[in-house]
Amino acid sequence: MKKDKVTIYDISKKLNISAATVSRALNNNPKISEKTRALVAKTATEMNYKQNRLAQALKNGRTNNVGVIVPYINRSFFSSVIRGIEEELTPQGYHIIICQSHEEAENEIEQLNALLNTQIDGIFMSVSKTTQNTDHIKKAMEEQTPVVFFDRKIDVEGVSSVVLDDFKAGFMATEHLIDQGCKKIAHLSGDINLEIYKNRYEGYKADLQKYDIEYKDELVINTSSKIESGMQAIDELWKLKDKPDAIFSAGDYAALGAIQELKQRGIKIPEEVCVVGFSNEPFTKYMELPITSVDQTPLMMGKIAAQVFLEQVKGDQALSIEKKVVLSPELFIRDSSSRKILNLSDGV
Amino acid sequence: MKKDKVTIYDISKKLNISAATVSRALNNNPKISEKTRALVAKTATEMNYKQNRLAQALKNGRTNNVGVIVPYINRSFFSSVIRGIEEELTPQGYHIIICQSHEEAENEIEQLNALLNTQIDGIFMSVSKTTQNTDHIKKAMEEQTPVVFFDRKIDVEGVSSVVLDDFKAGFMATEHLIDQGCKKIAHLSGDINLEIYKNRYEGYKADLQKYDIEYKDELVINTSSKIESGMQAIDELWKLKDKPDAIFSAGDYAALGAIQELKQRGIKIPEEVCVVGFSNEPFTKYMELPITSVDQTPLMMGKIAAQVFLEQVKGDQALSIEKKVVLSPELFIRDSSSRKILNLSDGV
DNA sequence: TTTGGAAAAAGAAACGTTTCCTCTAAGTAT
DNA sequence: ATACTTAGAGGAAACGTTTCTTTTTCCAAA
Numbered sequence: 001m002k003k004d005k006v007t008i009y010d011i012s013k014k015l016n017i018s019a020a021t022v023s024r025a026l027n028n029n030p031k032i033s034e035k036t037r038a039l040v041a042k043t044a045t046e047m048n049y050k051q052n053r054l055a056q057a058l059k060n061g062r063t064n065n066v067g068v069i070v071p072y073i074n075r076s077f078f079s080s081v082i083r084g085i086e087e088e089l090t091p092q093g094y095h096i097i098i099c100q101s102h103e104e105a106e107n108e109i110e111q112l113n114a115l116l117n118t119q120i121d122g123i124f125m126s127v128s129k130t131t132q133n134t135d136h137i138k139k140a141m142e143e144q145t146p147v148v149f150f151d152r153k154i155d156v157e158g159v160s161s162v163v164l165d166d167f168k169a170g171f172m173a174t175e176h177l178i179d180q181g182c183k184k185i186a187h188l189s190g191d192i193n194l195e196i197y198k199n200r201y202e203g204y205k206a207d208l209q210k211y212d213i214e215y216k217d218e219l220v221i222n223t224s225s226k227i228e229s230g231m232q233a234i235d236e237l238w239k240l241k242d243k244p245d246a247i248f249s250a251g252d253y254a255a256l257g258a259i260q261e262l263k264q265r266g267i268k269i270p271e272e273v274c275v276v277g278f279s280n281e282p283f284t285k286y287m288e289l290p291i292t293s294v295d296q297t298p299l300m301m302g303k304i305a306a307q308v309f310l311e312q313v314k315g316d317q318a319l320s321i322e323k324k325v326v327l328s329p330e331l332f333i334r335d336s337s338s339r340k341i342l343n344l345s346d347g348v
Numbered sequence: 349m350k351k352d353k354v355t356i357y358d359i360s361k362k363l364n365i366s367a368a369t370v371s372r373a374l375n376n377n378p379k380i381s382e383k384t385r386a387l388v389a390k391t392a393t394e395m396n397y398k399q400n401r402l403a404q405a406l407k408n409g410r411t412n413n414v415g416v417i418v419p420y421i422n423r424s425f426f427s428s429v430i431r432g433i434e435e436e437l438t439p440q441g442y443h444i445i446i447c448q449s450h451e452e453a454e455n456e457i458e459q460l461n462a463l464l465n466t467q468i469d470g471i472f473m474s475v476s477k478t479t480q481n482t483d484h485i486k487k488a489m490e491e492q493t494p495v496v497f498f499d500r501k502i503d504v505e506g507v508s509s510v511v512l513d514d515f516k517a518g519f520m521a522t523e524h525l526i527d528q529g530c531k532k533i534a535h536l537s538g539d540i541n542l543e544i545y546k547n548r549y550e551g552y553k554a555d556l557q558k559y560d561i562e563y564k565d566e567l568v569i570n571t572s573s574k575i576e577s578g579m580q581a582i583d584e585l586w587k588l589k590d591k592p593d594a595i596f597s598a599g600d601y602a603a604l605g606a607i608q609e610l611k612q613r614g615i616k617i618p619e620e621v622c623v624v625g626f627s628n629e630p631f632t633k634y635m636e637l638p639i640t641s642v643d644q645t646p647l648m649m650g651k652i653a654a655q656v657f658l659e660q661v662k663g664d665q666a667l668s669i670e671k672k673v674v675l676s677p678e679l680f681i682r683d684s685s686s687r688k689i690l691n692l693s694d695g696v
Numbered sequence: 697t698t699t700g701g702a703a704a705a706a707g708a709a710a711c712g713t714t715t716c717c718t719c720t721a722a723g724t725a726t
Numbered sequence: 727a728t729a730c731t732t733a734g735a736g737g738a739a740a741c742g743t744t745t746c747t748t749t750t751t752c753c754a755a756a
Contacts, residue, residue, distance in 0.1 A: 007742055018706045023744060033704060054411065054467050055742035058402045058711050065445075065466075074427035082421060086448065095466055097413070098446045100434065118401050118413075118443055227634070256634055263636070283631040286575070286604055288611070355712055366736045371714060381734060403712035406741050 006049045015043060026051070057119065065095045066309065067115035069125040071103045076281050077298050078126065081150055084302020085124055092310065094121070105131040112136045116143055122309045126152045129191060146312045150305045151296070152196055160312070160323040162305040166196045169294045169329035170203020173248045173276045176292070176331055178211050180274050180339045182246035186219040188233050188254045200250045200278065219244055223254040230257025238265065245273055246337075252277040252284055252293055259289065259336065274337035290334035297327055354397045363391060374399070405467065413443045414657065415463035417473040419451045424629050425646050426474065429498055432650020433472060440658065442469070453479040460484045464491055470657045474500040477539060494660045498653045499644070500544055508660070508671040510653040514544045517642045517677035518551020521596045521624045524640070524679055526559050528622050528687045530594035534567040536581050536602045548598045548626070567592055571602040578605025586613065593621055594685075600625040600632055600641055607637065607684065622685040638682035645675055 008022040015022070017036070025032045025040035043049075057063040068085060070078040086096055097115065101108035108128045113136065115123055123140055125147065137156045140147050149161035177185050187204045190197035201220070208215050221236055223229040230249065234257075237244055249255035255277030259269060267273055269289060277284055280295035308323050356370040363370075365384070373380045373388035391397075405411040416433060418426040434444055445463065449456035456476045461484065463471060471488060473495065485504045488495050497509035525533050535552045538545035549568070556563050569584055571577040578597065582605075585592055597603035603625030607617060615621055617637060625632055628643035656671050 005742090009742080019743085020707075020745080021705055023742095024705090027744085029745095031704065036704080050465050052406075052467070052742050053465060054402055054406045055711090056744075058400075058406050058713090058741090059743045059745085061711080063402065073421070073430060074424055076422055079422035079427060082446075083448070095445050095462065097443050098430075099443075100431070114443065117398050260636075283634055286631055287634075288608075288636045353712090357712080367713085368715080368737075369735055371712095372735090375714085377715095379734065384734080400712050403741090404714080406711090406743090407713045407715085409741080 005052065006047045007052070008049070011040065011043055011047060011049060014047070015039060061119075062121050063119045064093050065097055065118070065120050066122045066124065067097045067099060067111075067118075067120045069099045069101055069108060069111050069115070069123065071101050071126065071128050073098060073100050077151075077279050077296060080298035081126075081302035081305070084299040084304075085306045086302070087299075088303045088306030088310070101128040103128045103130060105133070109136045112140060116140055116145060120145060121313065122146045122148065124148050124150060124305055124309070126150055127154050129194060146309060148305045148309050148312075150301050152194060154195075158322050160308050160325075162301055162308060162325040162327065164196070164296045164301070164329055165326045166199035166329075167203040167206070169278070169296075169331075170200035170248070170250075171207045172203075172329060172331050173200075173278070173294055174204045174207035175210075176333065177246040177248060177274055177276060177337065178207065178213070180246070180270070180337055182274055183213060184219070184242065184244045185213075185246040185248055186221065186233075186237050186244035188221050188223045188230060188247060188249035188251070188258065190223065190225065190250045192222070197250050204248060223249070223251065225251045225253045227253050227257035227260070230254035230259075231261040232257075234258050234261040234265075247273060247275045249276065250278050252279045252281040252291065255291055255293070255336075256283070256287075259287075259291065270335065270337050270339050274339065276331075276337050280332055284332075284334065289336055292334045292337040293332055295330040295332050297330060301327055353400065354395050355400070356397070359388065359391055359395060359397060362395070363387065409467075410469050411467045412441050413445055413466070413468050414470045414472065415445045415447060415459075415466075415468045417447045417449055417456060417459050417463070417471065419449050419474065419476050421446060421448050425499075425627050425644060428646035429474075429650040429653070432647040432652075433654045434650070435647075436651050436654030436658070449476040451476045451478060453481070457484045460488060464488055464493060468493060469661065470494045470496065472496050472498060472653055472657070474498055475502050477542060494657060496653045496657050496660075498649050500542060502543075506670050508656045508673075510649055510656060510673040510675065512544070512644045512649070512677055513674045514547035514677075515551040515554070517626070517644075517679075518548035518596070518598075519555045520551075520677060520679050521548075521626070521642055522552045522555035523558075524681065525594040525596060525622050525624060525685065526555065526561070528594070528618070528685055530622050531561065532567070532590065532592045533561075533594040533596055534569065534581075534585050534592035536569050536571045536578060536595060536597035536599070536606065538571065538573065538598045540570070545598050552596060571597070571599065573599045573601045575601050575605035575608070578602035578607075579609040580605075582606050582609040582613075595621060595623045597624065598626050600627045600629040600639065603639055603641070603684075604631070604635075607635075607639065618683065618685050618687050622687065624679075624685050628680055632680075632682065635684075637684055640682045640685040641680055643678040643680050645678060649675055 008019045012019040012022045022040050025037045068082055073079060099111035105128055108131055134154055134156045137147055141158055147159050149159060151163055153161040153163055174185060189201050192198050205215055221233040223233050247258050255275055259275055262269060262273055269275060277291045277293040280293040284291035284293045304325055356367045360367040360370045370388050373385045416430055421427060447459040453476055456479055482502055482504045485495055489506055495507045497507060499511055501509040501511055522533060537549050540546050553563055569581040571581050595606050603623055607623055610617060610621055617623055625639045625641040628641040632639035632641045652673055
């Protein structure tokens, strides 16, 4: 069906040498004389030879494809991480196959199996919120396919990960709010079963403690990453006698919902209530009232994840050590929490 | 290196039948007796056999991988189209390799060649703004690799496309503004060399004509898809003696910039000036002043592009007809242009 | 002149499928 | 009982590489 491609045999016939020699010449094998190598190279380009990556992959077991599994591709955070991975891996000749789990463990498992089946050289993933079981990950490891977690990990022996220091992020965000003079800081948390949300929460608590501010359970509301969820949280918080003077949300969408609801109630931001979000989604910057948010350095995260992967496959020795990288968050301070002088370090 | 996989030979040995029979049984070839087929199927699952897609691909020339080339992966529009493609193609056993051109023709060519080299079964692409030459597309066609353009196309014989009716979109948007009572409608256009922007512009002009409103060149400003670009456009427009009372922007980011600049100048939206954007980026909905925008039905676009592709590869006959699909835009009317009663059909 | 040995190249198997062709055994028609 | 058909299965080549092993070539040392 497809147009006939030129193979090393065509080259070998034309030059009256063996296909083996052609292959070696093209691969710069030192056993080949410089003369032959040059001749082969020249002829190859002349004949418009293109290596068949399939045959090559079949022979040596490496496809030069890697898979990425994320909950959603159209979340700014994830697409930026993917771009980071791409920037590191494309120059090395890798191709990236992207899959979405839609936050469903079932899909995640399916996608992972499909990737393994398609002979991927490695897998990058951010586990879905509903993932509990680690069997699929172990299966990948058994097949000697390196897995690198980013952002959301799950503990599996031998699996490397690149994550944010979420504890520090929670700590920083809270510290910033306290620095603005806030005393009654509420926290909109995500599902505490996910490490990342747990850590943000712990960072929040730790910073309260540092400043001898009493931790109150009633100020912590579990939210999803939906705008409505943030609105409901405000609804609930404003039923309290002692209302908060700050909101630290573990997600930008919930923060946005909270802000909309607060405005609705005529509450002034940041004068009466300061708000900090999480993820530095693009919209946080574009709002009429730009939202302070924690940046997870997604580009960096992707690049480092890619580097970790490369180390694992380059290291011919099977010493592929489990590597745990933790990145530092950056707080982008914007109007939603700036009671003091205008902060110049606003992200662009 | 990799753990030994079980092959059809292992199955054939175990059952004392030939590998050919195993292959046929697994592929539901009618030449195989029901008994044998069942036995093979059972044994295959028992032995945890997984088909080697590489070997299969090498043999029959199809990889079941398709490539997608977009300018940027983290634009809501593009990631949604990709998701649409994915939803159609994943159930068919395809995998999707995603590449970014970063709006550079050079990258686009490179990525396309890499995809061809990696033996892709088809290519979906939205051409970069800087693409002029069509040689790379022709090359793909020569290699019998179907190409489907979406949104941004370029004319190449035999290449199918799925695009928005941008003329209609421009017409609709303008009509809506006129309907709000606007008489002096400015247009923030993209690069008119790109078909999509040209068509939006033509639609705008056509609607003005329909209502006998004089077209004025000075009301059309060329902008990029940057916020700043929208601000500058307002800057320029407000130097005119006769200032516009509406803005139809061919991009949401420029619309956002325009709104910010208008507010800066104390101009009331929508009372004094109505604004309509294009693309229905998520942020348009989240703004304090939600922005009216044209939705390009990206999910649908992706799905249809996938269907067009499937038709081309399924139709064994080489009759692969060039197919041109044009989708209808939807206008999501929001506060930035609603002078009349609150529109209930606001997108969610 | 022979021999040893390095350098260069050739031969052939292997990767795991699919599929064309051939063969066997059984069933059917004569 | 014989010849003919056909369902079912096997053999082997092919897809395009890579690489292990073997062979050839060539030059210098004995």
